[in-house]
Amino acid sequence: MAKISGSKIIVECLLEQGVDTVFGYPGGAILNLYDELYKNQDKIRHILTSHEQGASHAADGYARASGKVGVCLATSGPGATNLVTGIASAYMDSIPMVAITCNVGNNLLGKDSFQEVDISGIVMPVTKYSFIVKDGNKLADTIRRAFKIAVTGRPGPVLIDITKDVTGESFEYEYKEPEKVSPKADISEEDILNAVSLIRGAKKPYILVGGGVILSNASEELRTFVSKTDAPVADTLMGKGTFDGSDPKYTGMVGMHGTKTSNLGITECDLLIVVGARFSDRVIGNAKKFARNAKILHIDVDAAEISKNIKAHYSLIGDARLILRKLNARLDPLHHDEWIAHIERLKDMYPIRTNKKGLTGEYIIETIDKKTEDDTVICTEVGQHQMWAAQFYKFTHPRTFITSGGLGTMGYGLGAAIGAKVAKPDKTVVNIAGDGCFRMNMNEIATATRYDIPVIQVVINNHVLGMVRQWQNLFYGKRYSQTILRDKVDFVKLAEAMGARAKKVTTKEEFDAAFDEALKSEITYVIDCEIDSDEKVFPMVSPGAAISDAFDEKDLKLNPVK
Incomplete structure (x- = not known):
């Protein structure tokens, strides 16, 4: 030795x-x-x-x-x-x-x-x-x-x-081989059969998936489970990419900025099957009114999460992939035609209404979605741009959406994008930021250029702290205390000084051209996108309200927030 x-x-x-x-x-x-x-x-x-x-x-x-x-x-x-x-x-x-x-x-x-x-x-x-x-x-x-x-x-x-x-x-x-860690799901046959019975008895089941499905590499098992249960699927912010965002059964994100379809569907369902999610306050809204008509089947690797925020009527504790495999092996295909048709009507009734004029957050995200491959890695900072990315980019694969969910860390995305590009050098990596977030750790552009790590940095620049301003606008009498960022900082010059290519855009046409150029660039490319300061993220649930009370701009005109 x-x-x-x-x-x-x-x-x-x-x-x-x-x-x-x-x-x-x-x-x-x-x-x-x-x-x-x-x-x-x-x-x-x-x-x-x-x-x-x-x-x-x-x-x-x-x-x-x-x-x-x-x-x-x-x-x-x-x-x-x-x-x-x-x-x-x-x-x-x-x-x-x-x-x-x-x-x-x-x-x-x-x-x-x-x-x-x-x-x-x-x-x-x-x-x-x-x-x-x-x-x-x-x-x-x-x-x-x-x-x-x-x-x-x-x-x-x-x-x-x-x-x-x-x-x-x-x-x-002395050298030692790494100890292999195998996933566990120490669940009895009785536990599985009880869960299967619960699923079979549901008339209006809904599936809510979180980041735990990604961590356990259970996306394939989840697809089979969805097909067998014939249930609509919503996700949390951390669950993006777990289930194909273009699948007809997908209804969008749930919670404070979730779709009305997901929020209403979960409120109306009689069985909510939650896989690898922890019932964050931003997901559940008013806990007393969350899924109030449903029995809760909670599947999670961490026993401490069971009934912590929302009471679970039944739980299966262990690795999501192993548990879903056990359930799939014992489930015959179910059919809920009326329930699925109802959810489809909700989709038609409650699309996400947005501003279509000029360069907007929605347009930027949808354009990125159209111009990038399915395996592109999208990173974000935290705020309005993060919610727009979750709403308008159709994630189809796991590990392609990288964002700070629980802590909500402004300044997270650029460093994370560099790490993601190092891990996946053959994939396009885009970091989407607001101008407030970009300021916090924009010095990492120098890291990307030093090591020739070509990430695309999109700054949705509204010259304000957008999400905080949105709250000030809706709930604080438009008193914009310390959220206006109209100073003389030039992101293009800063990016170029750190060795990146950069361009400022103010129109849809300019963004299209700049993003095409960025996709071809072999060095880090920063696009500074100027949008309106008062563009908002809708739908939204007021703090303390039920998620079924989500409102958008049209609702706001009829019933202003008091």
Whole structure:
């Protein structure tokens, strides 16, 4: 058994786990590890981001696009704390990630040393587990355990903090094959038969799918399940791409900015089958009125989610793919012709009404949809543009929509897009941002150009913080406190200064031409799209209201919000 440095143990353990790319930013406490990465640059590619937050989002985007564990690195103190937002984003959306930080030496811990911070304590509420390694003899097993935890059951981020002296001293190391993690669904035959009986007895079933279906790679099983149950399908924001958005049984997103069809259909159904979704407040609206006519069958890998927000009448706990396979094997094809016909009438009655004049958010998203292949990866920041992307882009494949759902992190998308493009270099990757979000981490354009990572950055620029302004307009008497962004920032010049190509557009024709050019570009391309400041996302559900009370602009004119 050979003795090697702690830094080399880290690298060897990453190679054991099949890691070929990491995202990070060096500093004093992590220098030993970076020296070892330099020696192994032919085995592990390191992407130096412009900011540690960008590294954490890139690792997250890499994980979502690839299905593998994303890895990010940072030094002690502010380097480590700059990862926290990205770690929390991954935690809220159950994304497998390992963050490795290095701290001051053992002899300096607890003495308020330069750039010392208890990062393992700070991230405890937003990780599946956090470690601090002060004994190099435990280093290899800790790293292996971290990767296992990140992918076991409900995935999520894990942080490993390692003292600097451990990275420099030598310890015994022996190669180990990664422990295989198999999905589980320890469900009895009786449980499955009870669920099948519940499904067979429903006259008006509805299926709601979330990100758990993507994480368990269960899209094929879901399609079979939908066909057998003959039920309409809605999705959460995180479930986009789980079920084909162009399928006739698909009714759109549910919740605050969901379609009226999905919101009304779920309110009217007698059985709601929820697969891999956690009943977020933005999905359910008023909990007392959500699916009030239905029995709830909740399928989820995490027992803690059952009846947490909405009472489940029946639950199946385990991996979604395994559970759906068991259900499919015992279900004969069902038929709900009247119910499906009713849902189709709702679709006809309640299309998403939008403004068709000039360059709009809807037009931009629909044009991107028309001009890109089905396997294009769409990333977003957070706000109105995110909702337009969810409403108007027809996602047909899993792992093609990458967005911060649970935490709602402005500044997330560009780093995530870089990570996704690194994971899927042959796919077109588009990041859709508002101008407020783009400002937050637009420095990552420099990362994309430094490494020749050609992402397309579309900025839907309304010169305001659009979603916050929408709320101020509807619920705060049009008092636009600190949401107007009409300053002298020129995104085109900024992008060009960082080595990208860029163009400002104000018309449909200009956007069409710029996006065509961007698709052919071999370097990062930024399109600054100027739209009206008061364009809104509809339908919308007022805070505290039932999702069945969703309103659009036409409803608003008849019954203004008070």
